Amino acid sequence: MTTPAYFTRFPSIRFDRDAEGILTMALHKDGGPLTFGAAEHEAFVDAFYEVARDRANSVVILTGAGGDFIPAIDFASFGDVSDPDVWSKVHDEGTQILENIANIRVPMIFALEGRAHVHAEYGLLANLIVAGAGASFDDLPHFAGGIVPGDGVHTLWSHLVGPGRAQAMLLDPKPLSAQAAQALGVVAEVVPDGTALARAKQIARSWLTRPAVTRRNTRIHFIQPIKERLVREVGYGLALEGASAAALVKSFRAA
Numbered sequence: 001m002t003t004p005a006y007f008t009r010f011p012s013i014r015f016d017r018d019a020e021g022i023l024t025m026a027l028h029k030d031g032g033p034l035t036f037g038a039a040e041h042e043a044f045v046d047a048f049y050e051v052a053r054d055r056a057n058s059v060v061i062l063t064g065a066g067g068d069f070i071p072a073i074d075f076a077s078f079g080d081v082s083d084p085d086v087w088s089k090v091h092d093e094g095t096q097i098l099e100n101i102a103n104i105r106v107p108m109i110f111a112l113e114g115r116a117h118v119h120a121e122y123g124l125l126a127n128l129i130v131a132g133a134g135a136s137f138d139d140l141p142h143f144a145g146g147i148v149p150g151d152g153v154h155t156l157w158s159h160l161v162g163p164g165r166a167q168a169m170l171l172d173p174k175p176l177s178a179q180a181a182q183a184l185g186v187v188a189e190v191v192p193d194g195t196a197l198a199r200a201k202q203i204a205r206s207w208l209t210r211p212a213v214t215r216r217n218t219r220i221h222f223i224q225p226i227k228e229r230l231v232r233e234v235g236y237g238l239a240l241e242g243a244s245a246a247a248l249v250k251s252f253r254a255a
Contacts, residue, residue, distance in 0.1 A: 006050040012040050013047055014065070021058030022204045023051065024197070028065030036070050036118050037077035041093050048100035058212065059204040060108045062123055063197050068114035069123065073141050082249035087242040094238050095230075098152045101125045102227045107207055107219050111200035112178070113193065124156040127222055129186060130200045131178035132193040137186075139173045142241075146248040150237030155229050160186050 007015040012034055014026040025047075027034045034040065051060060064070065079086050101108075102125055110123035112131040117138040123129060142149035149170045157166035161184050169176065181187040191199050207215060 004050070004054060004056070006047070006054075009050075010043050010047045012043065017057065020205065020208055021056055022061065022201060022208075023054075023057045023059070024061045024063065024201075025051065026063050026065050027070060032066035033064060033068035033072075033114070034070050035072045035074050037074035038079070039077065041078070041090065041097070045093050045096045045100060048097060048104065052100055052103040052105065057104075057106055058215070059106055059207055060104055061111055061197065061200045061204060062108065062126060063111040063200070064113060064116075066114075067194075069112055069116040069120075070118040071115040073118045075141075075145075080249065081242070082246035084242075087245065091235070091238045091242060094151045095234050097122075098125070098230050098234055099227070102223050102230055105216050105220055107204075107215055109200040109204060111196040112187075113196050115175075117175070119151075119153070121151070121153045121156040124160060124186070125223070125226065127219060128188045128203065129181075130189045130191060130196045130203070131181065131187045132196045133178060133190055134193045135178040135190075135196070136175040137181055138175045139170055142173070143171055144173045146244070146251075148237065148241040148244040150234075150239075150241035150244075152230060152234045152237065154237060155233045156226075159226055159229060160184070 012027060012029060014028055015023065017023045029035055051057060078090060081087055081090065098121065101122060108126040110126035110129040112123060112129060112135045114134065115136055116123055117140045120137045139149060139153055154166060154170060157169060178187055178190045182190050189199065
């Protein structure tokens, strides 16, 4: 199987695809955990678009590196978010990343080790989540930091655990353990630390016994109501988030 050109285009994503078309995307920074920044925000738009349009992918597994998914964010890398031109770029990329993940038309598994404390919604767009025993979800960048959780994290948590619980989580963010997430129905399996990716690959191989059209159409079927919510909510949410980011910058300058 020919290696696609996009496999080497994105420094923060390590792509690996086996002979059966199971694609693993590991987000990383120099081989270790990814501190998410503006460069990734821009690059991931194209990365997920390329994955979604590549019909050689039979199943997609999203994971992290170095024992974490995304544990931290580099706010400064985004520049002056009170500048409408800066936020317009953030707004467009934020909507496009989620829409492009949702447009992946094959089953998707999130293999979570460690912290999904930034952009957990990327993994929440998977059909199934396998988490290491020490894994956790959180939302560091938004309300705790002084801005609206408007980039889709509200949509995905509301869809999965209900609006009341999602609001409580996002207004008082703290780590949600893999076991607690499993009790809420978000995580399908909790496995020993360090084995989430291996278990995800095992599940992916079991899915290959179904016809390709069945796999693709099942993903399309399950993701459709989520796509409708993303289109309806994320652009508006990011506009509200942008206004709050400008207000936060204003408060810093006045201090």
